[in-house]
C-alpha cells in the first residue's frame with residue numbers, strides 16, 4: 001500500500017512539474033538576472049537558508065558563513081527581501097517568527113503583527129451605504145495601514161537569538177540598494193499587472209515606472225537610495241529612529257494625508273508598538289510534534305486541526321490520486337475553516353478557545369463527521385470547550401477577503417537553531433503607499449469588513465483600536481524527540497493553511513521529500529468551492545470531486561512554500577517552483 005502510494009505521489013508530482021513548466025518561469029530567470037546560481041532544491045551539511053529571492057538567500061548565507069545565527073541570517077535576508085521583493089514584505093509590514101533554540105531546546109514564537117491604530121473603529125471598512133467596501137477601495141491608500149512591525153520584530157528576535165552586530169546585518173541590503181539590483185521577472189510581471197493602482201501614490205509610481213510611465217522591465221537595474229538611507233539611519237540610531245523620529249513622522253503623514261483614502265495612524269501608535277511572545281501551538285500528529293504560530297494567526301491552529309482530523313482516518317494508507325483522499329482533506333479543511341471564521345481573532349479582544357479547538361476529544365468528535373462517502377452537505381462550526389469552562393456564544397461569521405503577496409523564509413544554522421518566518425505587507429504592494437524606500441502594509445483589510453453578523457452580534461475579527469488582524473500565516477516547525485526535523489511555511493493568504501497542511505500530510509504521512517512536497521499540485525477547500533491547481537495533474541481529479549458533490553474551480557494556486565528537512569544524510573532544502581525562491585547552504 002505504502003509503495004503504491006509513493007509511486008502515485010511521484011507520478012502526480014512529476015507530471016505536475018512537467019505541466020507546470022509554463023508557469024514555472026521565474027526561478028531560472030531570477031537566477032540568470034541576478035547572476036547567482038540559485039537552485040530551488042539543494043542539500044547541505046552545516047547550514048542553509050531558503051528565501052523567496054536569490055539575492056536575499058545569498059545575504060542570509062553570507063551571514064551564516066560568517067558564523068551568524070539563524071536569526072542573524074533572517075535579519076539580513078528580510079532586509080534584502082524588502083528591497084528585491086518589495087511587493088511582499090518589508091519595513092512597512094509585519095510577520096511571525098517560530099524559532100527553535102538548540103542551546104535550550106526551546107520553541108519560541110514572536111508575534112510581529114501590525115496593529116490597528118488606536119483610532120480604528122469597527123465600521124471603518126463599511127461604505128456610506130453600510131455595506132462592506134469593495135476590496136481595493138479599502139486597500140489602496142492610508143485607510144488599510146496598520147502600525148508597521150517588522151523592524152521591532154527583527155530587533156527583538158536579534159536581542160534574544162542574535163550573535164553578530166545588528167548593524168552588520170543591514171549592510172548587504174544597504175549595498176544592494178545603493179549599487180542597484182536587477183528587477184526580477186516576477187516583480188516586473190507584478191508591476192505590469194498592477195498598472196494604475198500602483199500610481200495612486202506618486203512616490204510609488206516614480207519608483208516602479210520609468211520616466212515615460214512604462215513599468216520597469218525584468219533585468220532593469222533599480223536603485224533605492226531612500227531605502228539605503230533608512231537602513232543607515234536605523235544602523236546609526238537604532239529602532240527609535242523608525243518608531244519615534246522623522247521616519248515615524250513621515251509614515252504617519254503619508255497615511256493621514258492620503259488625498260483619496262486617508263487612514264487613522266498616529267505617532268503614538270508607532271511609539272507604542274510591541275512585539276508579543278506567544279505560546280506556540282503544538283500537537284502530536286503522525287508520531288511527531290507539529291508546532292505553529294498561535295493567535296492572532298489562525299494558521300497554526302487550523303493546520304493542526306486539519307492534520308488531527310485526517311490522521312484517524314488512516315490518510316497514510318490513502319492514495320493522493322484518489323478523490324476520496326481529497327474529500328477527506330477537503331472536508332477536514334472545511335471543518336477547520338468553519339471554526340476559524342467564528343472563533344479566531346486577537347486574543348486580547350476576544351475569548352478564543354484555542355486549547356478546546358485542538359483537544360483530542362474535540363477533534364475526534366469533529367473527525368467522526370468525516371465519515372464518507374460524499375462531500376459533507378453542510379459544515380458548521382463546533383462548540384469547543386473554553387478554558388474557563390463556560391459556554392460562550394458563538395460569534396457570527398465575518399467578511400475578510402484575502403489576496404496574494406507575502407514571503408516565507410526558513411533557516412537552520414551551524415548550532416542547530418532553526419526558524420520558520422512568514423513576513424508580509426498583505427496584498428501585493430500593500431497599501432501602494434511608499435515612504436522612504438519601502439511600501440506600507442494594508443494589513444487592516446485582514447479584519448472582517450462587516451463588524452456584525454445578520455443578528456447584530458459582533459464578529460470576532462471585527463476592527464477595533466489596538467487589535468491585531470487575524471492572520472492565516474503558518475510558519476511551522478516539526479520536532480521529533482524535541483529536535484526540529486522540518487521547518488516550513490508559505491505565502492498565500494488564507495490558502496496558506498491548505499498549502500502547509502497538504503505539504504505536511506505529504507511529508508509526514510506519505511513520506512515525500514521536501515522537493516516533492518513544495519512542488520505537488522494543490523487541491524484546497526476553504527469552506528467554498530474545491531480549488532484545484534490549473535495546468536497540473538490534479539485536474540484529473542476534477543470529475544471525481546464533482547461526483548462526490550463538490551463545486552470545483554480550476555485556477556492558479558500561487559503558493560510560495562519553503563522548507564528545510566533535517567535528515568540523517570544532512571539538510572535538504574526546497575523552494576516552491578511557482579516563485580523565484582532559492583536554496584543556499586554549505
Ligand code: DON
Nearest residue numbers: 404405406471472473492493
Ligand atoms: O496574514 C495573512 O494571513 C495575510 N495578510 C497574508 C497575505 C498573503 O499571504 C498573501 N499571499 N500570497
